Amino acid sequence: MNVKEIREKIVDAVEARGCFITDVTLSADNDIEIAVESVEGIVEMDDCVAIDKAFHEIFDQDVEDYALTVTSAGLDQPFKVLRQYLKAIGTTVEAKIKGGKKLVAELVAADEESITLRYSVKEAVEGSKKKALVEHTDRFPMDQVNSVTPYITFE
Secondary structure (H helix, E strand, O other): OOOOHHHHHHHHHHHOOOOOEEEEEEEEOOEEEEEEOOOOOOOOHHHHHHHHHHHHHHHOOOOOOOOEEEEEEOOOOOOHHHHHHHHHHHOOOEEEEEOOEEEEEEEEEEOOEEEEEEEEEEEEEOHHHHHHEEEEEEEEEEHEEEEEEEOOOOO
């Protein structure tokens, strides 16, 4: 059993629950963690239980000798797959760009090659002594993006 085989064999059960796989990890001790995200809304406990059950039907635990954890992707975890970026379009994210730049911005677009962010920065404006908020919409190639996570605010 390897990560590719796990992904291929469990994907139908995950999609049947209205979810998609964000990550699969397999340790040397056969500890398996499958992280999923809901296509719409949030991952429910019933989704994790159903995916766990399907996994046990596909992989015989007595033969493979594994420990399995099925979990939601987690709000504090960086996006790992394009579907997470696409789901987050129109929401506020925190992006860490190579070179130390950190932006809280609206995710405007995403594809395999890049993300587009809309954000405001206080800048000097010609003819004014005070800095003003200036809106930017910039495209960042994926190889320049260290991480993108949902931006969580508590109101």
